Every structure is written in C-alpha cells, then in structure tokens.
Amino acid sequence: MATIDTNKMKQQDQFVATTGKSIEWARRNREKAIIAVAVAVVAILALVGGYAYYQHRTNLASTAFGEAMATYQAPIATAGQPVPPGVKSFPDAKSRAAAANAQFLAVANQFGMTEPGKNALYFAGLTYADQGQNGSAETTLKKVAGSMNGDTAALAKLALAQLYQQTGRDADAIPLYNELAKGNATTVPPGLAQLQLAALYESEGKTVDANKIYADLKDKDKDPKGKLGPAAEIADSKLSAKK
Secondary structure, three states, rough: OOOOHHHHHHHHHHHHHHHHHHHHHHHHHHHHHHHHHHHHHHHHHHHHHHHHHHHHHHHHHHHHHHHEEEEEEOOOOOOOOOOOOOOOOEOHHHHHHHHHHHHHHHHHHHHOOHHHHHHHHHHHHHHHHOOOOOOHHHHHEEEEHHOOOHHHHHHHHHHHHHHHHOOOOOOHHHHHHHHHHHHOOOOOHHHHHHHHHHHHHOOOHHHHHHHHHHHHHHHHHHHHOOOOOHHHHHHHHHHOOOO
C-alpha cells in the first residue's frame, strides 16, 4: 500500500483553495468590469447623442437667426419706390426693427443654449433700442453683458454704454467704456472703447480728459515698427485738428 505524503496533500489542498478563491475573485471582478464597461458605453452613447442633438439644434438656430438677420438688413422702401421681386422691404427703420425683434426673440427663446440663440438675444436688445423701447433694450442687453461669452458680452456692454450716452446717462456709460478699455475682447478692441469715451468727454466739454485719452492712444497704439495703429491714427487726427 502506497504511503500517503501528508505534506503533498496539504499543498494540494492549499492550491485548490487558492485557485478557488482566485477564480471567485476573477468572477466577481469580471462582473464589475462588465458593469463598468456597460456604464462607460452608455455614457459615451449619451455624449454622442447629446452632441448630435446639440448640433441639430444649433443648425436650426442658425437658419432661424439668418432669417432674422435678413429682416434686420432688409431695405427701406418709401411708397412708390420700386423693389426687386421677392425682396422684403419696410416703409421705415422702426417697422423693420419691430419685425426683426420678434424673430430674434423667437430664436433666443427657442434656442437660447446655442451660440446663434445667444447672439439673437443681443440683436433683440439692439432692435428694442431701434424702436425706442429703451427699458426693454437695457434689460435685454444687460442679460447678454453678463454672459460667459466674452466677445458677445463686450458687444452688449458697448451697446449699453451707447444707449446710456444717447439717453443722457453719461455717468452709467463711463464705467462701461472704462471696463471695455481694459479688456481684450476681439469684438470691441480697447482702442475703440477709449475713442468712444473720449468722444463722450468732448460732448461734455471735457476736452482735457478727451485729449489725454487721444495722446495716450497715439503713444501706445503702435506696431513693433512704431507705425500707428487704427485707434492711434484717429486719435492723432483728433489732436491735429485742435492745433
């Protein structure tokens, strides 16, 4: 009768136990891995679906925004003035602004999360101002001025400053011009804001303040070769006209 090696039996038992635990560990983790992969796939599909939906909405918004812009840029035709067939026209700027405003508001309300929708809100503010509805224009432009898009916000701040200036609220316009003059928006270069502020000071008879801005622009708005930039050229012509 063969002698049983108890040590070998113990080693075999340990191997079987260890192997069983390993298999169980692998099974449990395999299930976790499958669940994790499934969750990741669902997340990817959601992202892809969300992006596709956003793109679809953006395309719709772009089309609607383009139609609103076509109205905003339609020609003014007085009674009896010939207009090419199929061309939309309006008897005056106010009626054109009212029609465009309704379209811009519709785009902004329906597609407000898209870039065309955000731009439409800015133009809604402009067309309110064109109609003389200054309260609505201010409220709308303030919304855009507080948006995350720096370039669109800068345009709204400029429009607000101009609205304030036109309605005798220079004290409200000046801080906005100063803010834009310190910014870096591509839509409203700092030099443009400074020129607007200088023009406001001139309208108030504050020529010393205006000239200081012009002189500063002339000195600093230059390219590496020393050539005057666009704002500096305007500033230079303003200063030369006063000599």
